Amino acid sequence: MKRFLIFLYLLLPGLFFLAPAPSLAKVNVFACEPEWASLAQEIGGDKVEVFAATSAMQDPHYIRARPSLISKARRADLLLCSGASLEIGWLPILLQKASSDIQPGSVGYLMAADVVTMLEVPVVVDRSMGDVHPEGNPHVHLNPHNLMTVGEALADRLSGIDSENTSFYKHSHRDFSSRMRKAISRWESEAAALKGKPVVVHHKSFTYLIDWLGMKQVGTLEPKPGIPPTTSHLKSLLLELRTAPADVIIRTPSDPDDASEWLSGKTGTRAIVLPYTVGSDKQSSDLFALFDRIIALLGGSRNFRQ
Ligand SMILES: [Zn+2]
Numbered sequence: 001m002k003r004f005l006i007f008l009y010l011l012l013p014g015l016f017f018l019a020p021a022p023s024l025a026k027v028n029v030f031a032c033e034p035e036w037a038s039l040a041q042e043i044g045g046d047k048v049e050v051f052a053a054t055s056a057m058q059d060p061h062y063i064r065a066r067p068s069l070i071s072k073a074r075r076a077d078l079l080l081c082s083g084a085s086l087e088i089g090w091l092p093i094l095l096q097k098a099s100s101d102i103q104p105g106s107v108g109y110l111m112a113a114d115v116v117t118m119l120e121v122p123v124v125v126d127r128s129m130g131d132v133h134p135e136g137n138p139h140v141h142l143n144p145h146n147l148m149t150v151g152e153a154l155a156d157r158l159s160g161i162d163s164e165n166t167s168f169y170k171h172s173h174r175d176f177s178s179r180m181r182k183a184i185s186r187w188e189s190e191a192a193a194l195k196g197k198p199v200v201v202h203h204k205s206f207t208y209l210i211d212w213l214g215m216k217q218v219g220t221l222e223p224k225p226g227i228p229p230t231t232s233h234l235k236s237l238l239l240e241l242r243t244a245p246a247d248v249i250i251r252t253p254s255d256p257d258d259a260s261e262w263l264s265g266k267t268g269t270r271a272i273v274l275p276y277t278v279g280s281d282k283q284s285s286d287l288f289a290l291f292d293r294i295i296a297l298l299g300g301s302r303n304f305r306q
Contacts, residue, residue, distance in 0.1 A: 002135070006132050012058045017081070021091055024070045025240045026047060026048055026049040026121050027044065027047060027048045027049070027050065027077045027078060027158060027161055027162050028049050028051070028072050028075050028076050028077045028078070029044060029048050029049065029050045029076065029077070029078045029080060030051050030053065030073055030076035030078070030079050030080070031050055031051065031053065031080045031081070032051050032053050032054065032060065032079075032081035032082060032086075032087050032091065032100070033052065033053070033054050033060050033078070033081070033086075033141075033277060034052050034054065034055065034056050034277045034278045034279050034285065035141040035147075035277045035278055035290075036052075036080040036081065036082070036112065036141070036150075036284055037050045037051070037052035037278075038278040038287050039054075039080070039082055039147060039150060039151055039287065040078075040154065042151065042172065042176045042191065042287070043151050043154050043155050043158065043169060043170070043173055043176060044154075044158055044169070045168070045172055046160070047138060047165050047168060047169070048158070049075075053069055053072070053073050055279065056253070056275075056276070056277050056279035056280040056284075056304075057119075057253060057254060057256040057280075057285055058254060059244075059252075060082070060086055060087060061086060061089065061132050061226065062089060063087070063089065063090045064090065065090040065091075065093035065094055066278055067089075069094055069099045070093075070094055070098075071190065073094040073095070073097065073098045073102070074097060074098055074099065074100075074137060076098065076101070076102050076108070077101055077108055077161050078101075078102065078107075078108045078110065078157060078158065078161060079098075079102040079108060079109050079110065080110050080112075080150075080154060081110075081111055081112070082111070082112050082113060082138045082139070082140060082141070083111025083112055083113035083114055083138060084113035084118065084133070084135040084136055084137070084138035084140075084281065085132070085133070085135050085138060086113075086138035086139070087132040088192070106160060106161040107157055107161060108157065109148075109155060110153060110157050112140050112141065112146065112150045112204070113135070113136070113138055115149055115150055115153045116140050116143075116146040116149050118135070118136035118137065118140070118210055118245075119136060119207050119208060119303055120133060120136050120179055120204065120207060120292040121135065121136035122134065122135075122136070123281065124242075127198065130226055130227050131224045131225055131226060131227075132223060132225045132226030133204065133225040133226075135226065137204055137207045137208070138168065139204070139205050139206070139207060139208060139276075140208055141155060141208070141212065141274075142206055142207075142208040142209035142212075142294075143208035143209065143212040144180055144183070144184050144187070144204070144212070144287075145184070146208065148176070148180050148181075148289060149182060150253075151173050151176050151177065151180075152173055152177075154173075154174035157171065179278045179288070180287075180288075183288055186200070186304075187291055187292075187295050188213075190295050191295050191298065194214070194215055194298055194299070195213065195214040195215070196214060196215070196216060197215045197216065197218055197247040197248070198215070198216045198218040198232055198244065198246045198247050199215050199216060199218065199244070199246060199247060199248055199249075199250060200217075200218060200219040200220070200221065200237070200241070200246045200248070200249045200250070200254040201217060201219075201220050201221070201249075201250050201251070202220070202221045202222065202229075202250070202251035202252070202256075202260055203222050203225060203226075203251075203252070203255055203260065204217070204220055204222075205221070205252050205255075205276055206250055206274065209294065213298075215251075218240075218241075218244065219237045219240065219241065220260040221233075221234065221237070221251075221260060221263065223251075228256075229259040232261060233305070234262065234263065237263070238263065238266055238267065241263070241269070242267070244269070245267060245269060246269050247267055247269070248269065248270055248271075248272060248298070248299075249263055249264055249270070249271040249272070250271075250273075250274050251271070251272075251273055251274075252273070252274065252275075252276035252280070252282070253276065253280050254272055257271075257273075257298075270296075272297055273299070274294050274297055275290055275293050276293060277290065278290055287290065
């Protein structure tokens with residue numbers, strides 16, 4: 001018996017290593033843009049490994065499908081992007097080399113534009129004029145309500161991929177939504193005075209923000225999304241603004257500054273750079289700070305000049 005106990009004693013550590021261990025593998029999330037990487041981190045916590053394919057200083061319409069992106073996409077369990085053709089120039093190339101797990105129609109393929117209400121959807125799709133928004137405006141993350149909607153879809157997809165942690169993802173989404181609802185009500189009250197204010201934008205990057213806050217998009221510096229400003233377009237916009245002035249001219253950090261500075265010089269309307277996503281500036285360190293910063297810069301909060 002004693003010999004048997006010694007035998008068991010020697011065997012037990014081995015048995016411990018043979019016993020099935022709880023799954024420690026993280027879900028690899030490939031996020032096309034920083035806002036979705038941030039959302040994936042909010043919902044997935046320590047159960048996910050998140051990779052952002054683009055930085056805040058890049059224009060997600062125009063990215064090169066580098067070999068490093070292809071190799072990240074190959075390892076991904078879940079793809080989270082804006083969709084609606086925002087990534088049309090590079091994502092299809094990555095998907096050609098990626099596994100069936102993240103192909104369109106699979107649980108690991110989530111496009112934000114497929115789960116939110118799209119704005120500026122054209123009646124007829126026409127790419128011939130160079131419009132980079134042929135399926136509607138893809139910059140959906142700048143309405144925080146959309147972040148909650150995409151967050152819910154994301155929690156479902158993560159549960160589908162990693163069912164052991166379903167309750168974790170559900171709880172994360174509930175917690176995120178509750179913090180977001182509180183923040184939204186604060187932002188809406190801070191931005192109440194912005195309602196109805198006319199805005200000119202460089203590219204239609206802020207359509208969802210403008211719609212959410214009840215501001216009015218009265219002009220764009222690009223004659224069509226993706227077509228650089230032309231002299232004739234700017235001159236006709238200037239004429240319109242002389243009759244009906246705008247309150248502010250907005251561009252993202254990746255938009256060129258010449259057209260908005262020119263128009264600002266001619267009209268006296270202030271031209272500002274608004275952070276477009278998480279990491280666009282030092283202050284916009286997460287999704288909540290991003291909207292804090294945007295509303296402060298628009299003049300919605302009392303301490304916006306600080
Ligand atoms: Zn765009």
